[in-house]
Amino acid sequence: MSELLVIRHGQASFGHDDYDVLSDLGHQQAEAVGALLREMAWVPDRLVTGTLKRQRDTLTSMGFAGGGEEHAGFNEYDFGDLLQARFRGDVPDLVKGDRRTHFRTLRETVFEWQDASFDGASETYAEFAARVEAARAFACDTDAKRVLVVSSGGVIGQMTAVALGADRRHMMELNLQIKNTAMTRFVFNGARCSLNEFNATPHFMTPEGAKLLSYS
Known part of the structure; x- marks a missing residue:
């Protein structure tokens, strides 16, 4: 089985003219999750983001300079x-x-x-759901054993709800729970893709790390 690790972008700029910019906290969150992956020796074989600046910049601040592949299906609604x-x-x-x-x-x-x-x-909801599934299939169409994706809360909520076979309302209920730079892990083998871990933030589970926690 291979792993698909989907990380929500760092905190963006709520209330500003351009939301699609990481805040200073967002960059710190990305640095923290990147450091954790290196500490765990979790080295991705493939990197994918959506096309949004906050997603690409999260990957860069995680320590993956040069970025990776892009798929617009991983963009937020x-x-x-x-x-x-x-x-x-x-x-x-x-x-x-x-x-x-x-x-x-x-x-x-x-x-x-x-x-x-x-x-x-x-965009209709049906179109959103279809492009998210197309992006997931794109990320999993690979020989890589560890695929790292940086995406957004709505996309992760949709992917998780589908993997659980939950009704569409759960997409938003999950979306609103997802913390900035939280890790949601799937395992996949061909067309099979199952949820393994949801909304994990071990990089915030220290007194100093707890100061970095945000949801929006």
Whole structure:
């Protein structure tokens, strides 16, 4: 069996004009998980990210300069676009600026997106699910024994829900639990892919490491 280790990117820049930029904390989180993998002698044979800057920069800060392959299927769903579509271009200021309100509203919005309860989004949920599966298949179509992927919370939630045979609602429930630079591990052999570990952060399990913990 081979391993597919999927790591969520480090903390990005919530509330800023450009979310797709790692914060200083995000870079520290990436350095910590990279150091842990080296300490464990877990050396990847293949590196893959989505095309988002926060994903690529996480891989670099982990210590894998030069990057790896890219597959857009590992990109996050466009949550800003979903909110714009749901609220028809008039997203309330509280949703945009208050973290708690934002994520509660996002959860509700993703459920409505899954049910196709509004239109105007650039991507349907069915299209999202299909591209995530295509990205997983791409990452697992290899002779490599250890594949390292840097992706995003929604993608990891979707992959995990599918591996568990859970209903689509679980995608978002899992998504909201995933910590920045958490590790989710699958084992695969050909078309078979099973969940082995979810949302693990041993690099935060010290007094100093605990200071690096974030969810968004």
